[in-house]
Amino acid sequence: MREFLYFLARLGIAIPIATLTWIITVFIMDLNLFLASIAGILGGVLPFYILKWFQRRSYLKSLGLSVQEFQYIKNNLKESQQKISRLQGRIFQIRSVSAMRQLNDLTKISKRIFHIVKKDPKRFYAAERFFFYHLDSAVELTEKYTFLVAQPIKNKEILESLEDTRKTLLDLSSTIEEELMKVLSTDIDTLKIELDVAKKSLDRRPMERSRKGM
Structure with a gap:
């Protein structure tokens, strides 16, 4: 249950960032759709895994385990x-x-x-x-x-x-x-x-x- 809630939290942050990245690269930076899509995916994947790392670190700290x-x-x-x-x-x-x-x-x-x-x-x-x-x-x-x-x-x-x-x-x-x-x-x-x-x-x-x- 804890892992599922953590996963939802990561998605709740990663998806809006990915969407915002795509919008910026298309309408402001004027990139083509292919490059904008790659930028959008990276914009979502990076915060997803960074947040996952922080969540895991916080959880292990609460357990007192390395x-x-x-x-x-x-x-x-x-x-x-x-x-x-x-x-x-x-x-x-x-x-x-x-x-x-x-x-x-x-x-x-x-x-x-x-x-x-x-x-x-x-x-x-x-x-x-x-x-x-x-x-x-x-x-x-x-x-x-x-x-x-x-x-x-x-x-x-x-x-x-x-x-x-x-x-x-x-x-x-x-x-x-x-x-x-x-x-x-x-x-x-x-x-x-x-x-x-x-x-x-x-x-x-x-x-x-x-x-x-x-």
């Missing part, structure tokens, strides 16, 4: 989105209802972390282990699990492997939930402070009323 850090986080988010898509694509390949529900919950938590970090890139550092280790493990284990489930032979060894994998995914799901709590820790701390302030404010009211009554 251009390199932002690009680094952006690349990792792009990779993690592909991994989450792979994870989600395996849900309906599992025949067990409980395992399907488990994988669905795991995917939901992973998507939640992804969207929070995408909205506030600075939180990426609170969930680095999720992006670099836990998400990869979840994808690999899920793909191996679905591969074994699809096998026509279900001997003791395969059944044990399936059970071990399911238990490991359950543990991994709990670990990723902890990662989500880390990402939300700032919001939780802020909420606690706001609640404390609200409670103190509510506690003062009866005292103030009693003083007024006196």
